Amino acid sequence: xxxxxxxxxxxxxxxxxxxxxxxxxVTVNDCANVTLAxxxxxxxxxxxxxxxxxxxxxxxxxxxxxxxxxxxxxxxxAAGKEANSQGIPVIFDPxxxxxxxxxxxxxxMILEEIKCSVIRGNISEIRYLAGENAKTKGVDASEGDLxxxxxxxxxxxxxxxxxxxxxxxxxxxxxxxxxxxxxISINNGHxxxxxxxxxxxxxxxxxxxxxxxxxxxxxxxAAGILTMSIAGEIAFDRAGKAGLGSYHMAIIDEISKLSDxxxxxxxxxxxxxx
Amino acid sequence: xxxxxxxxxxxxxxxxxxxxxxxxxVTVNDCANVTLAxxxxxxxxxxxxxxxxxxxxxxxxxxxxxxxxxxxxxxxxAAGKEANSQGIPVIFDPxxxxxxxxxxxxxxMILEEIKCSVIRGNISEIRYLAGENAKTKGVDASEGDLxxxxxxxxxxxxxxxxxxxxxxxxxxxxxxxxxxxxxISINNGHxxxxxxxxxxxxxxxxxxxxxxxxxxxxxxxAAGILTMSIAGEIAFDRAGKAGLGSYHMAIIDEISKLSDxxxxxxxxxxxxxx
Amino acid sequence: xxxxxxxxxxxxxxxxxxxxxxxxxVTVNDCANVTLAxxxxxxxxxxxxxxxxxxxxxxxxxxxxxxxxxxxxxxxxAAGKEANSQGIPVIFDPxxxxxxxxxxxxxxMILEEIKCSVIRGNISEIRYLAGENAKTKGVDASEGDLxxxxxxxxxxxxxxxxxxxxxxxxxxxxxxxxxxxxxISINNGHxxxxxxxxxxxxxxxxxxxxxxxxxxxxxxxAAGILTMSIAGEIAFDRAGKAGLGSYHMAIIDEISKLSDxxxxxxxxxxxxxx
Numbered sequence: 001x002x003x004x005x006x007x008x009x010x011x012x013x014x015x016x017x018x019x020x021x022x023x024x025x026v027t028v029n030d031c032a033n034v035t036l037a038x039x040x041x042x043x044x045x046x047x048x049x050x051x052x053x054x055x056x057x058x059x060x061x062x063x064x065x066x067x068x069x070x071x072x073x074x075x076x077x078a079a080g081k082e083a084n085s086q087g088i089p090v091i092f093d094p095x096x097x098x099x100x101x102x103x104x105x106x107x108x109m110i111l112e113e114i115k116c117s118v119i120r121g122n123i124s125e126i127r128y129l130a131g132e133n134a135k136t137k138g139v140d141a142s143e144g145d146l147x148x149x150x151x152x153x154x155x156x157x158x159x160x161x162x163x164x165x166x167x168x169x170x171x172x173x174x175x176x177x178x179x180x181x182x183x184i185s186i187n188n189g190h191x192x193x194x195x196x197x198x199x200x201x202x203x204x205x206x207x208x209x210x211x212x213x214x215x216x217x218x219x220x221x222a223a224g225i226l227t228m229s230i231a232g233e234i235a236f237d238r239a240g241k242a243g244l245g246s247y248h249m250a251i252i253d254e255i256s257k258l259s260d261x262x263x264x265x266x267x268x269x270x271x272x273x274x
Numbered sequence: 275x276x277x278x279x280x281x282x283x284x285x286x287x288x289x290x291x292x293x294x295x296x297x298x299x300v301t302v303n304d305c306a307n308v309t310l311a312x313x314x315x316x317x318x319x320x321x322x323x324x325x326x327x328x329x330x331x332x333x334x335x336x337x338x339x340x341x342x343x344x345x346x347x348x349x350x351x352a353a354g355k356e357a358n359s360q361g362i363p364v365i366f367d368p369x370x371x372x373x374x375x376x377x378x379x380x381x382x383m384i385l386e387e388i389k390c391s392v393i394r395g396n397i398s399e400i401r402y403l404a405g406e407n408a409k410t411k412g413v414d415a416s417e418g419d420l421x422x423x424x425x426x427x428x429x430x431x432x433x434x435x436x437x438x439x440x441x442x443x444x445x446x447x448x449x450x451x452x453x454x455x456x457x458i459s460i461n462n463g464h465x466x467x468x469x470x471x472x473x474x475x476x477x478x479x480x481x482x483x484x485x486x487x488x489x490x491x492x493x494x495x496a497a498g499i500l501t502m503s504i505a506g507e508i509a510f511d512r513a514g515k516a517g518l519g520s521y522h523m524a525i526i527d528e529i530s531k532l533s534d535x536x537x538x539x540x541x542x543x544x545x546x547x548x
Numbered sequence: 549x550x551x552x553x554x555x556x557x558x559x560x561x562x563x564x565x566x567x568x569x570x571x572x573x574v575t576v577n578d579c580a581n582v583t584l585a586x587x588x589x590x591x592x593x594x595x596x597x598x599x600x601x602x603x604x605x606x607x608x609x610x611x612x613x614x615x616x617x618x619x620x621x622x623x624x625x626a627a628g629k630e631a632n633s634q635g636i637p638v639i640f641d642p643x644x645x646x647x648x649x650x651x652x653x654x655x656x657m658i659l660e661e662i663k664c665s666v667i668r669g670n671i672s673e674i675r676y677l678a679g680e681n682a683k684t685k686g687v688d689a690s691e692g693d694l695x696x697x698x699x700x701x702x703x704x705x706x707x708x709x710x711x712x713x714x715x716x717x718x719x720x721x722x723x724x725x726x727x728x729x730x731x732i733s734i735n736n737g738h739x740x741x742x743x744x745x746x747x748x749x750x751x752x753x754x755x756x757x758x759x760x761x762x763x764x765x766x767x768x769x770a771a772g773i774l775t776m777s778i779a780g781e782i783a784f785d786r787a788g789k790a791g792l793g794s795y796h797m798a799i800i801d802e803i804s805k806l807s808d809x810x811x812x813x814x815x816x817x818x819x820x821x822x
Contacts (some may be wrong), residue, residue, distance in 0.1 A: 025299040025573040032745035047617040050650035069321040102324035197306035243527025253791025299573040343595040471580035478549025518585045541747035
């Protein structure tokens with residue numbers, strides 16, 4: 001699978017898929033920049049009057065709940081329906097699911113009305129969506145959830161993947177990606193990634209960039225997470241000691257310089273079938 | 275007091291307080307990143323349907339008027355009332371007060387309806403709120419206001435602090451923090467901080483981060499301003515000559531690396547009682 | 549003209565014009581920071597209740613359609629009318645014109661109801677506005693449009709400039725600036741500028757900064773594009789190999805350090821009259 005990911009990177013750079021984002025205003029600049037850095041092309045548009053039209057010219061669609069409001073909820077539904085009708089993959093980032101009724105209801109509505117190809121979140125958000133007892137504290141995974149066993153995380157991912165017939169990705173110290181049958185775990189990355197805002201959102205944008213170049217969304221999800229994780233490792237080696245501002249820029253540097261050779265050499269990825 | 279600030283930094287890093295921001299879309303990414311860099315946890319949410327719930331799980335609340343609109347004004351009031359009812363500190367950044375009727379009316383409404391723990395602004399904004407003749411020009415302090423005597427700034431801060439029974443912080447060449455009785459002045463910082471957008475907003479986020487870990491808001495305000503100012507000095511030494519982009523990232527670097535030892539060694543802080 | 553641009557840079561730094569932006573939430577932080585870096589002062593305000601008042605105290609106004617919504621369309625019209633009534637230059641950035649009906653209708657409404665001093669876009673956007681057959685793909689120029697001949701681009705710029713009696717700037721490998729009679733072409737810049745989101749928006753903010761210090765908008769447009777392009781070149785020499793994050797910051801570094809001497813030495817600018 002690592003070789004396939006390395007090849008998919010080249011496909012993205014060749015096809016330059018347009019990635020429509022309806023996302024939050026906190027991390028949106030970084031999302032646009034990582035999309036460019038991996039070789040795809042971002043477009044951000046959230047007005048209900050144009051989102052379906054923008055989605056229709058795009059290769060994938062990101063729905064990110066980071067700074068939800070009533071106006072953009074409607075836009076997410078309209079864009080998602082258009083994506084579904086055209087077979088364009090929808091990548092859903094349920095930021096803060098479990099933290100407020102608005103987020104919970106919106107996540108529920110999106111999952112019921114829109115067919116998502118990939119859902120990416122932290123363990124608290126994914127546990128919440130899977131109907132488990134999550135302990136979401138704000139937009140970061142809660143410590144109670146983080147202490148859980150990795151085998152339990154795999155069960156949560158599989159369960160949600162089967163429920164919505166999609167790929168589920170849980171990012172954390174060990175990343176879990178599952179379509180309910182095949183499960184991938186990734187042990188790349190660095191804890192410092194959690195101290196830069198938006199590394200989760202950026203990961204979602206990378207997944208969407210890869211999803212715009214393949215119909216294998218399990219592969220695309222693994223590719224997005226692996227590239228982010230490897231970039232985070234190399235960035236730490238180079239800039240971790242300089243501090244969080246330099247590390248932030250170094251992450252984007254390393255995504256923009258990532259080669260298929262580096263991916264193959266650094267990947268620590270395991271696949272299991274059930 | 276410097277020793278107390280150094281200890282409070284360790285408390286923030288230990289408690290990781292959740293800081294709810296209703297803020298502008300210009301500097302929001304930097305606000306989130308400095309909140310993480312100092313050791314706290316940011317959450318941005320501005321939809322009226324969820325703000326009270328988000329505030330209720332937070333340790334402090336930032337209300338920042340940078341890019342005000344009617345939707346977020348209502349959210350600020352709703353979140354502020356929830357914070358007041360729960361004893362959660364409200365840190366108010368009246369960006370551009372004096373520059374438009376909308377900002378003036380909103381600032382007035384917030385100060386009348388919400389009990390703020392700390393108000394932080396530049397001299398023009400604070401003069402306006404104190405009912406003095408301010409000369410606000412956009413969102414930066416006007417030169418007419420800057421030429422004022424430091425003793426007059428202290429009087430303005432004290433007067434506004436007494437009026438609303440809160441801590442007032444004026445950031446500038448010399449920073450003034452007062453609760454009406456005790457007044458602190460800080461002479462750290464660097465003029466280049468004024469050439470990076472959002473250093474004021476980031477300072478407010480730092481104050482809110484410290485306010486989430488203590489009920490001494492005078493101390494928290496001094497801690498926020500002192501850490502920003504010292505980071506700005508060290509960043510200048512390291513990256514000032516490289517230019518404004520590098521300096522911007524270096525500020526966040528230095529906040530993330532700030533030790534209690536550095537704070538104690540560099541602080542130039544004076545306390546007076548009246 | 550290069551000497552005039554170098555002198556205008558000093559004027560901007562002396563006058564510090566206030567530049568009112570109604571712009572998108574993707575690149576707004578960079579727009580504010582380049583405005584400061586060139587020596588001007590940014591203010592972002594988009595609520596219809598205050599935009600006219602904010603425009604009235606400003607030296608120039610940016611209308612940028614990057615993340616359009618119905619609320620901000622109304623604000624753009626209100627601010628634009630105020631600018632027109634006060635003789636304040638309006639700099640229009642028709643991001644994504646051609647990509648959706650909403651953008652097309654809004655661009656048309658702005659051009660019909662507001663007198664713009666400068667329109668800056670990529671070749672696809674400007675072709676669309678000029679009534680030509682554009683092939684806009686998202687917010688980046690489409691490859692079909694990019695393959696066009698430079699002489700055709702000049703004709704498109706001249707035609708649009710004459711139609712609206714304004715300055716039209718097309719940024720690309722060769723930048724074209726025309727008022728319909730005089731046409732300037734600039735061959736500075738670096739392809740890597742296209743891989744950082746918002747370099748077009750930042751260029752518009754620089755044009756607005758210069759427009760706040762002169763009534764010669766052809767000169768201001770050339771100055772904005774030339775400073776961005778030269779900064780992009782020097783940034784590449786210094787940070788291009790480090791990757792896109794470092795390059796992004798280096799662009800802002802170099803804008804903040806640009807001297808009149810560097811401008812004169814590096815400019816590759818041609819003027820023609822028709």
